[in-house]
Amino acid sequence: MSWPGGTLLEGRPAPPRIPPPARSTARSLGELALVILLVVLAAFATHTTDLLIVIVALIVMIMLHELGHFATAKWSHMKVTEYFLGFGPRLWSVRRGETEYGIKAIPAGGYVKIVGMSNLEEVDPADEPRTYRQQPFHNRLIVALAGSTMHGVMAVLLIWTYFTFAGVPSSSVVQVQALAPLAHGADPARQAGLHAGDVITSADGRRVTGVNMLAGVIGAHAGQAVKLGVRRNGMVRHLTVTPATETANGKAQGRIGVELAEGNSSIGPVRAVGRSFVALGDTVTASFSALGQIFSPHGLSSYWHDLTNAQAAKASEHSTVRIQSIYGAVRTGVQGAEAGWGGLVAVLVSINVFVGIVNLVPMLPLDGGHVAVAVYERIRSRRGRAYHADVRKLAPVAYAFLLFLGFIVVSALYLDITHPLANPFH
Known part of the structure; x- marks a missing residue:
């Protein structure tokens, strides 16, 4: 200029x-x-x-x-x-x-x-x-x-x-976060063709409205075939899975060996504008809260304790409010990128x-x-x-x-x- x-x-x-x-x-x-x-x-x-x-x-x-x-x-x-x-x-x-x-x-x-x-x-x-x-x-x-x-x-x-492009988190969208074989070696989800990242849209002919609803349907069909509607790469396909039987609290429950999480629902670019400012406000509030904890008398005392005590430093590895250097920020950024571009964006x-x-x-x-x-x-x-x-x-x-x-x-x-x-x- x-x-x-x-x-x-x-x-x-x-x-x-x-x-x-x-x-x-x-x-x-x-x-x-x-x-x-x-x-x-x-x-x-x-x-x-x-x-x-x-x-x-x-x-x-x-x-x-x-x-x-x-x-x-x-x-x-x-x-x-x-x-x-x-x-x-x-x-x-x-x-x-x-x-x-x-x-x-x-x-x-x-x-x-x-x-x-x-x-x-x-x-x-x-x-x-x-x-x-x-x-x-x-x-x-x-x-x-x-x-x-x-x-x-x-x-x-x-x-x-x-x-x-990815949507916003929604409790009504259920996504397969990972496949997790059951304790006795059964792996119904993998056998049925489920993949990590799949969004399960229906189960037993009913629209999936949340993680608990899907878990309830699967749990009630131990040893019985269940038809699942699955969205993968923008296309919906139908799979049949037979939950294995596991006993919990003396009661038989169906399990298919997956870790479920809330997925994202599409909202479009216009609605995304308002949601973006709301998310920014939440992040700003969380950042002020974290800074307040870090630089409070108690926070600074704890930080000094982390620096001078190996046991305290070890415990701080799981802290959510510890100060990070540029090296630590890059490391967390790489971990976010490995988890998906949503993780990188969050960092x-x-x-x-x-x-x-x-x-x-x-x-x-x-x-x-x-x-x-x-x-x-x-x-x-x-x-x-x-x-x-x-x-x-x-x-x-x-x-x-x-x-x-x-x-x-x-x-x-x-x-x-x-x-x-x-x-x-x-």
Whole structure:
């Protein structure tokens, strides 16, 4: 995205644009494409495509977060000089206009460099009108909030896509989750031709309305043939299964050797919009609840106990609210992908919501810190005279927060390696 120099600098002619040599740019793009191709081929060769999918999804998530800042900064006429994935030494970059785009060596996030983010930054006087600090309050607020907003948009789009194409969970839809041979070796479901993923639509001539209803029909027909209507890959077929007899509480019951679960019912793209926002709201509520538990005095005490006590760390493997590092998040994402694309979507939605919320914590260098500074400056400004906060006074608090954040990141990585969380999809 580019803007005419005359518009941005109030009539000042735009500086001459010097494009990079076409040959070097083409060569850089070719080298990047070759690296990407080699990574993809390696993933297929080593059967780690699920890992590759998760990593690519996280990279896209990071870059879309930064795209929110980038696009709104450009829209606000701010000068953006860098748009990078990663930190540290440059691995690859290309310049377009006044902005350099590229990849750096440490894949710990991404950033957009907007000129004049604070009063500490020295800026060319010619660029001062286009600095972040000189923009109206509403523009600074929009830019600071854009990253977390993008996470919300991504979460809604992921949920909507899943609901549109896979449907929404419904208690009236019964799906075969897995085949499970009975204790004495009988396997009626497999013998009848049932497969994991089949949706059972009817039993003994009656429409299936839930797991309990189907279990009741099967249980009442021990040793008797039962006709099942089964939907598989969009087609309905009819199978005949003869439940084996098992005794429970002194009473003979029919069993066919399956694990049943609620399936999905189709709702279409329009109805999926409303359901997507409801699901997002539920996820946001659950995330706030989890964060409240984690960072409460009791939660922090328990976390320290997990770090210093091997037995407690072992028990935390089954926790549903333990902090995860990026390594742990990738691992859970791979487990979700192995369980099906619904599992992967659930993990990606949770990550988006979590990152979006945490990023709004009102502490520098997080986006929420920039929001807090902008609001404070707005309150302190009087009669058209803009007030600029002295960021140097906030430095001790920011450094303390970064130390705390670093401790959480390193300790979470330690727990994820030594005591990884149990697979939530089993």
